[in-house]
Amino acid sequence: MSPIPFQFQIVATDGAARRGRIHTAHGVIDTPAFMPVGTAGTVKAMMPDAVAQTGAQIVLGNTYHLMLRPGAERVARLGGLHKFMNWPLPILTDSGGFQVMSLAKLRRIDERGVVFQSHIDGSSHELTPERSTEIQHLLDADITMCFDECTPFPVEEKAAAESMRLSMRWAERCRAAFKERPGYALFGIVQGSIYPDLRVESAEKLKSIGFDGYAIGGLAVGEGQETMLRMLDVTVPLLTENRPRYLMGVGKPDDLVSSVLRGIDMFDCVLPTRSGRTGQAFTRRGTVNLRNARHLDDPRPLDEMCSCPACRGFSRAYLHHLWRAEELLFHTLLTWHNLHYYQELMARLRQAITVGKLAEFVAGFREEQALGDIEPL
């Protein structure tokens, strides 16, 4: 049997929104899709089969973290990231660019790439478009992301233009370095901060190079939802229609819904998994803060309509107790619930697109979110 080529099928549309299927070497991803973040080869506090049980069909791995620990060559020797982390389904890896600029101590950035010191042990490393692409190949990522410069925010237009053009030159080098294999893909990343002309230039440049999918980067960095959506309105219509579109690092449930309406197919965000550390749960009726003492005596589930293990088996009082007692199970239960909520939201969006009732679904979603949490007892 010959391997399945990387492919994106659009199954249904509703306005600008698309219901699709991405075929990769490790399986199919139904879109619009949310990708849980598995930074260091694990979605924190979750067993891989539990992640799959929430409905996730793909996870994201971080090149920066994995190259420093345990090292990309080691992962490759051990059979690749799928085997290493026991996640047989598709994996997308980021390029390392974002973390290098947000976590590491930068030593040099120039045309060639970035030299930085590890935040773990201070050791010196270099990331270039070629090395980032090689690392993602070693990890065996189904979807490789172009190495780009993470433009700071806020930024003047001139500096944003220089940064974006550097990323576009790097994108050409990633394209040249990428080893084509059936079922594997390389995505380009549109940059340009909050400047429409730069977003247009970047999208056109990437299209001329040609990628298997197109990501929109450099948003959800503090510009606010209105500006972010304005940038999508400028950028999305320019992207090749029959290629997946991925909005990086986004976001809150309403951001996902608003972006799907504009034709985005893929998302990743640490919000649902990071919440174990902040006590924040996402529900149909908005966010619930489980640190709040109002839950001390509350025997009701976090969300009575939710079928996740946290809601089926435990009370708000118990979850609140786990938080106060700093118990590890809190992280597992809250992560499970939040990922379940995000995946269910994506499934409902897909269903609404399929039957051509996205507008009604979105109206209902916003109404429910606006209700806020149930009244305290």
Ligand SMILES: [Zn+2]
């Ligand atoms: Zn739940």
